[in-house]
Amino acid sequence: MTGRLAGRVVAVHGRHFLVETGAGRYDCVTRGKKGGLACGDRVEIKPTGVDAAVIEKNLPRDNLLYRSDRFHTKLLAANVDQVFVVTAAVPSPDPGLLDRCLVACEAAGIPARIVVNKTDRPETAPWLERLQTYAALGYPLIPLAAKTDVAPLAGWLAGRTSILVGASGVGKSTLVNALVPEAEIATQDISEALDTGKHTTTHTRLYHLPEGGALIDSPGMQEFALGHLDQADLQAAFPEFRPLAGQCRFYNCRHLREPGCAVLAAVETGAVARARWRSYEALCRELDKAAKDYR
Numbered sequence: 001m002t003g004r005l006a007g008r009v010v011a012v013h014g015r016h017f018l019v020e021t022g023a024g025r026y027d028c029v030t031r032g033k034k035g036g037l038a039c040g041d042r043v044e045i046k047p048t049g050v051d052a053a054v055i056e057k058n059l060p061r062d063n064l065l066y067r068s069d070r071f072h073t074k075l076l077a078a079n080v081d082q083v084f085v086v087t088a089a090v091p092s093p094d095p096g097l098l099d100r101c102l103v104a105c106e107a108a109g110i111p112a113r114i115v116v117n118k119t120d121r122p123e124t125a126p127w128l129e130r131l132q133t134y135a136a137l138g139y140p141l142i143p144l145a146a147k148t149d150v151a152p153l154a155g156w157l158a159g160r161t162s163i164l165v166g167a168s169g170v171g172k173s174t175l176v177n178a179l180v181p182e183a184e185i186a187t188q189d190i191s192e193a194l195d196t197g198k199h200t201t202t203h204t205r206l207y208h209l210p211e212g213g214a215l216i217d218s219p220g221m222q223e224f225a226l227g228h229l230d231q232a233d234l235q236a237a238f239p240e241f242r243p244l245a246g247q248c249r250f251y252n253c254r255h256l257r258e259p260g261c262a263v264l265a266a267v268e269t270g271a272v273a274r275a276r277w278r279s280y281e282a283l284c285r286e287l288d289k290a291a292k293d294y295r
């Protein structure tokens with residue numbers, strides 16, 4: 001690889017990628033159509049100027065977190081060790097969005113944790129209560145108030161690459177600013193390097209943590225489309241279905257309204273949370289609709 005440098009994508013802005021290498025950072029473009037790149041992707045680049053380069057090669061990924069509908073694929077991050085889905089009781093939370101985030105993590109094979117921000121707000125108690133369902137499924141809950149103390153989260157981050165995802169207004173920026181002392185400066189640096197103007201809140205970027213490890217911030221989302229998943233992916237992404245595998249009357253049961261369905265029976269007894277099953281059902285319907293539209 002003469003003249004080439006190995007690096008990692010640390011910020012994405014449209015078709016520009018800021019790549020960090022042992023020899024500094026480069027504002028990069030891809031050569032031709034190589035498919036998208038995400039924050040955290042490893043690449044080989046060839047400098048074309050002091051701080052400009054072309055991406056010559058995308059290196060294999062350990063994993064990729066993304067969302068997609070029929071028209072767009074939105075890459076969130078690659079090569080991450082864990083995803084923190086940030087929630088808060090205010091503004092009013094959307095459990096459907098939380099489920100979609102978790103399904104995306106399961107499908108990508110990335111461990112997910114749930115941050116419950118704004119514990120200083122009295123509305124938090126019922127939300128935290130509701131989230132016990134998720135704790136029972138094995139998703140750790142991390143309650144904290146980003147405004148006053150981020151220590152409960154900090155302990156999870158050292159030495160790993162993590163990404164924060166979540167709805168708009170849950171406090172992701174507040175968390176990043178508290179965890180990364182130079183976050184504001186880093187953001188400005190990135191904006192200058194990529195020439196994007198001062199406030200690029202709509203883009204994904206990677207920050208280095210003082211204790212080692214990296215934190216990727218992603219733009220607040222209203223929805224999380226999962227057009228890339230098929231029926232089998234969906235079923236596999238609900239951990240509460242796993243102990244029931246093979247117990248439905250029909251081997252190809254979709255757990256929607258089939259007689260003798262073990263999942264539906266578990267919803268009736270409360271062993272599977274009805275709200276979770278509803279999220280599953282909504283995702284199945286979307287899948288069917290997409291298949292119909294496509295025909």
Ligand SMILES: Nc1nc2c(ncn2[C@@H]2O[C@H](COP(=O)(O)OP(=O)(O)OP(=O)(O)O)[C@@H](O)[C@H]2O)c(=O)[nH]1
Pocket residue numbers: 117118119120121144145146147148167168169170171172173174175201218219220221
């Ligand atoms: N009460 C309370 N408010 C908080 C806390 N953390 C953040 N907020 C507030 O929540 C609002 C949204 O915080 P941001 O950090 O901008 O949220 P965000 O998730 O980055 O939002 P987007 O930029 O839209 O993605 C701000 O008014 C914060 O001051 C907290 O621990 N307690």
Ligand SMILES: [Zn+2]
Pocket residue numbers: 248253254255256258260261262263264
């Ligand atoms: Zn079934």
